[in-house]
Structures are given as C-alpha cells and as structure tokens.
Amino acid sequence: MVTAASTADSSAAQPLIGVLALQGDVREHQKVLSACGARTRRVRTAGDLADIDALVIPGGESTTMSKLAVDFGVIEPLRTARAAGLPMYGSCAGMIMLADRLEGGRPDQQTIGGIDMVVRRNAFGRQIDSFEADIAMDQLDGPPVKAVFIRAPWVDSVGPGVDVLGRVESDPEHAGPAGRIVAVRQGSLLATSFHPELTGDHRIHEYFVAMVRDAG
Numbered sequence: 001m002v003t004a005a006s007t008a009d010s011s012a013a014q015p016l017i018g019v020l021a022l023q024g025d026v027r028e029h030q031k032v033l034s035a036c037g038a039r040t041r042r043v044r045t046a047g048d049l050a051d052i053d054a055l056v057i058p059g060g061e062s063t064t065m066s067k068l069a070v071d072f073g074v075i076e077p078l079r080t081a082r083a084a085g086l087p088m089y090g091s092c093a094g095m096i097m098l099a100d101r102l103e104g105g106r107p108d109q110q111t112i113g114g115i116d117m118v119v120r121r122n123a124f125g126r127q128i129d130s131f132e133a134d135i136a137m138d139q140l141d142g143p144p145v146k147a148v149f150i151r152a153p154w155v156d157s158v159g160p161g162v163d164v165l166g167r168v169e170s171d172p173e174h175a176g177p178a179g180r181i182v183a184v185r186q187g188s189l190l191a192t193s194f195h196p197e198l199t200g201d202h203r204i205h206e207y208f209v210a211m212v213r214d215a216g
C-alpha cells in the first residue's frame, strides 16, 4: 500500500529533477542525474514545472536559451519558481541564466537570475575556446574536479550572500583564468562555469541532489 508518508519518502529519496530542455546538452544531464538516483523530466513549458523538486539548466548557448525561454512563455514561470525557492543548478550557459548581472550579454538577453553575481560571457573563449583545469572544491570528497570549460563564462564578482565553491588555480601559462571564480552557491542555487556532465565525475550532481534532498 502506498501511504502519504511512503510517497513523501520516495520523492525525497528519488527527487524529480527537471532539466530545462529548450536547447543544450539536456540528455547528458539526465543520464548523470539518473545515475545519482534522481528521476528526471524535460522542462519546456510552465506546465512542465509542476511538481518538480529542482531544475537543472544545461550548457548550450545562453542567448538562444534566453530567446526560446521568452518565446515559449517560460521565463517568468522560471523566475517565479526560483523566487519560491525551487533549487536550481546551472552549468555554463545555465550559470549565465542564473546570474543577476551579465558582462558581454546581448542587450535583449534575459536571465532567470537569483545569484548575486556578475558573470562574464565567453570569458575563457576570448583566449581559448576550450580549457581544462583541476578545481579544488572543499565541499566534495576526493581529488580536485577535472573541469572542462567550453566557451565558458567566469564570475567577475559576487555579492556577500554568495559562497565561492571553486576557482581556477594559478597557472603561469594561462594568466587570464588564474584565480577566476568558476563555481558558486547561493542558498538553493548552484552554478558552475564548467561541464561536469561530460567527464564521468558525478560529484557535482551528487552534491546538487543532496541539496535537493535537504531542501525537501
């Protein structure tokens, strides 16, 4: 028999995590989330947001994602869900979507916002299209994360309520990115400049799923 209590238990154990599926590497995030014990749903419309426990915003192209979010009428519902406390994790273009302020955005580019930070689009890409670095993250057990950056943003600055989770370490060959902030958390919002869904290291997604369980 399924009781209310057991239903609540199973949704805490196996949260339903939406993946914004307007554009970008949706399937890769779904695979990793499933491996972390979550159920997933593709989110394209306001209706798809009903009942989800959290949302992942994938990498892709933030100007296109922004335009589609406006065209699909989902940008305001996303802002409302975020303001109501829905946990969200944004990777790369997804980080851009969670930024309160952008450098290098298009004039008409919309974000969901929520993280008090300035994100600089294509920050790595001006010098190098793709870049890999080990990022030490105290919140994760084990070795540093091998981070893959693809035409990635970085975070220029954060407000007082934002925890910096990871920075690019000093590297004499790549002075530009050295010290730059590439992973942040503000309350129930998490963002990385890099793409953990592409490396087989599930620790960032596990960390997010644990955030979602805690919030539930």
Ligand code: GLN
Residues within 6 Å of the ligand: 058, 059, 060, 061, 062, 063, 091, 092, 093, 094, 096, 121, 122, 150, 151, 152, 153
């Ligand atoms: N450069 C892209 C943008 O500005 C982000 C790249 C990515 O998500 N891999 O949206």
